[in-house]
Amino acid sequence: MKTYLSVNAKSYxxxxxxxxxxxxxxxxxxxxxxxxxxxxxxxxGACTILLNGERVNxxxxxxxxxxxxxxTTIEGIGSPELLSELQKAFVEKDGYQCGFCTPGQxxxxxxxxxxxxxGAPSYVSDDLDSAALTDAEIAERMSGNLCxxxxxxxxxxxxxxxxxxxx
Amino acid sequence: xxxxxxxxxxxxxxxxxxxxIAGGTNLLDLMKIQVMTxxxxxxxxxxxxxxxxxxxxxxxxxxxxxxxxxxAYDPLVRAGWPLLSRAILAGASxxxxxKATTGGNLLQRTRCPYFYDTSQPCNKRxxxxxxxxxGGGGRMLALFGTSDHCLAAHPSDMAVALTALGAEVExxxxxxxxxxxxxxxYVPPADRPDRETILETGDLITAVILPAPKSGSRxxxxxxxxxxxxxxxxxxxxxxxxxxxxxxxxxxxxxxxVAPKPWTIPEVEQMLLGQPASDDLFRxxxxxxxxxxxxxxxxxxxxxxxxxxFVATMRQxxxxxxTTGTDIARAEA
Ligand SMILES: Cc1cc2nc3c(=O)[nH]c(=O)nc-3n(C[C@H](O)[C@H](O)[C@H](O)COP(=O)(O)OP(=O)(O)OC[C@H]3O[C@@H](n4cnc5c(N)ncnc54)[C@H](O)[C@@H]3O)c2cc1C
Ligand code: SF4
Ligand code: FES
Ligand code: FES
Numbered sequence: 238m239k240t241y242l243s244v245n246a247k248s249y250x251x252x253x254x255x256x257x258x259x260x261x262x263x264x265x266x267x268x269x270x271x272x273x274x275x276x277x278x279x280x281x282g283a284c285t286i287l288l289n290g291e292r293v294n295x296x297x298x299x300x301x302x303x304x305x306x307x308x309t310t311i312e313g314i315g316s317p318e319l320l321s322e323l324q325k326a327f328v329e330k331d332g333y334q335c336g337f338c339t340p341g342q343x344x345x346x347x348x349x350x351x352x353x354x355x356g357a358p359s360y361v362s363d364d365l366d367s368a369a370l371t372d373a374e375i376a377e378r379m380s381g382n383l384c385x386x387x388x389x390x391x392x393x394x395x396x397x398x399x400x401x402x403x404x
Numbered sequence: 405x406x407x408x409x410x411x412x413x414x415x416x417x418x419x420x421x422x423x424x425i426a427g428g429t430n431l432l433d434l435m436k437i438q439v440m441t442x443x444x445x446x447x448x449x450x451x452x453x454x455x456x457x458x459x460x461x462x463x464x465x466x467x468x469x470x471x472x473x474x475x476a477y478d479p480l481v482r483a484g485w486p487l488l489s490r491a492i493l494a495g496a497s498x499x500x501x502x503k504a505t506t507g508g509n510l511l512q513r514t515r516c517p518y519f520y521d522t523s524q525p526c527n528k529r530x531x532x533x534x535x536x537x538x539g540g541g542g543r544m545l546a547l548f549g550t551s552d553h554c555l556a557a558h559p560s561d562m563a564v565a566l567t568a569l570g571a572e573v574e575x576x577x578x579x580x581x582x583x584x585x586x587x588x589x590y591v592p593p594a595d596r597p598d599r600e601t602i603l604e605t606g607d608l609i610t611a612v613i614l615p616a617p618k619s620g621s622r623x624x625x626x627x628x629x630x631x632x633x634x635x636x637x638x639x640x641x642x643x644x645x646x647x648x649x650x651x652x653x654x655x656x657x658x659x660x661x662v663a664p665k666p667w668t669i670p671e672v673e674q675m676l677l678g679q680p681a682s683d684d685l686f687r688x689x690x691x692x693x694x695x696x697x698x699x700x701x702x703x704x705x706x707x708x709x710x711x712x713x714f715v716a717t718m719r720q721x722x723x724x725x726x727t728t729g730t731d732i733a734r735a736e737a
Contacts, residue, residue, distance in 0.1 A: 255410040360493040380633035381497025
């Protein structure tokens with residue numbers, strides 16, 4: 238079957254089996270291996286992409302269900318010459334060790350900063366109508382992204398640094 | 405995954421053509437490990453009119469395709485039914501909540517590990533095969549409403565809040581549209597734990613209806629889990645309480661991860677109603693919460709945990725403890 242996707246602002250028509258997930262489409266059909274496969278079951282966040290602007294796990298998306306949708310991957314938010322604020326902050330703060338989870342962490346954090354800007358609360362927000370970016374808030378909002386190397390403190394510092402840059 | 409035919413539903417009646425898929429966050433996971441092997445999938449995400457949250461009288465009509473995030477963030481929900489926002493935000497991860505839908509969340513399958521393990525017998529997967537949890541491990545299993553054929557618990561957080569809030573489910577089927585209390589959507593496991601709800605082939609959940617919130621009620625959701633975030637509940641308590649003076653004039657409660665559906669115990673509410681809030685009252689009511697013995701030796705701990713979580717929630721909702729929000733659940737758990 239055939240599905241039309243917009244990935245990083247480029248249009249693609251992909252021919253695929255109904256079983257294909259967006260994760261496999263991106264990595265194997267479109268040659269965009271930046272999005273990682275950790276667990277393939279929605280548990281680790283390594284495959285986090287933006288789907289129509291919102292973060293989701295690409296491993297739990299059937300390509301067939303996303304005809305016409307807009308996808309942004311780690312390849313779409315910056316380049317080695319022109320890093321995004323978050324990418325810069327991860328480099329600056331050493332927000333990784335092996336780097337496997339990093340694309341997912343950065344895509345997830347990209348959405349997180351937008352969610353905060355929209356005033357979206359989290360489980361640890363004292364008040365459902367406020368969204369301050371404390372360390373506890375960053376930890377809770379990033380809990381869908383695991384890091385086997387446990388670089389968590391520096392990941393949170395990088396996100397806090399990028400958030401300050403934005404203000 | 406086993407091969408399947410993919411259809412996109414264009415009308416509500418098209419859903420007869422296969423297993424419904426909405427967010428896919430539960431179904432695809434189970435298809436990958438071949439616990440579910442549908443021959444056809446019918447994608448309902450393009451159906452019109454199922455993605456909005458609109459006022460209905462003083463209540464709310466929530467379309468079945470509204471995502472868990474959109475529901476938790478909705479300004480009307482945050483203001484009138486904060487318990488629902490809190491419960492949703494206590495579940496899964498931001499990524500999953502962005503994809504998961506209202507209908508799909510209610511119908512997510514159990515997290516009993518043997519249900520996931522196709523090398524083990526499981527009556528829910530294969531009726532009549534036996535139950536590996538009986539005589540096996542089982543710290544995630546239920547306390548209430550189990551049968552000799554299945555001890556599994558329903559894992560949803562959102563459904564527990566909706567139950568305490570008195571929600572109804574709207575179902576479109578062959579004979580038109582009907583509404584049932586959320587409590588009545590689920591059927592007891594009995595000797596067919598594979599049958600979990602009253603839904604028949606071709607039935608589509610179209611909406612969840614919330615009645616008007618009780619004015620002045622304090623609402624809370626307290627979830628206890630193995631880690632601070634991104635884990636299913638061991639037990640949870642959802643409650644909405646109205647007080648006049650120091651007296652409880654209205655109370656509605658539901659208990660999560662302790663039964664095959666969000667559990668209610670009307671005797672507890674009856675004992676609390678019309679009484680002044682006190683620790684003694686809550687401790688006596690808590691004694692109604694613990695079946696003795698637990699259906700599985702490894703869920704024995706849930707009896708004490710549920711009692712304590714209930715008392716802590718009631719103290720919070722009646723002002724005996726002056727902390728609000730779910731954060732105290734983590735501090736004391
Ligand atoms: C890693 C992980 C952690 C999680 N943690 C939590 C947690 O802490 N708390 C929690 O509550 N949940 C948790 N979840 C579960 C998550 O909430 C559910 O997967 C999600 O809500 C299911 O919604 P969906 O739209 O993706 O359903 P789908 O996977 O699309 O469908 C689920 C079932 O519902 C049926 N269905 C869907 N919509 C309809 C409809 N409108 N009418 C009739 N049938 C329908 C489908 O046929 C299928 O059987 C977690 C999931 C994962 C993967
Ligand atoms: S408790 Fe239920 S879900 Fe778990 S193995 Fe037994 S029958 Fe299956
Ligand atoms: S690969 Fe998708 S969440 Fe782990
Ligand atoms: S840096 Fe190695 S997994 Fe996160």
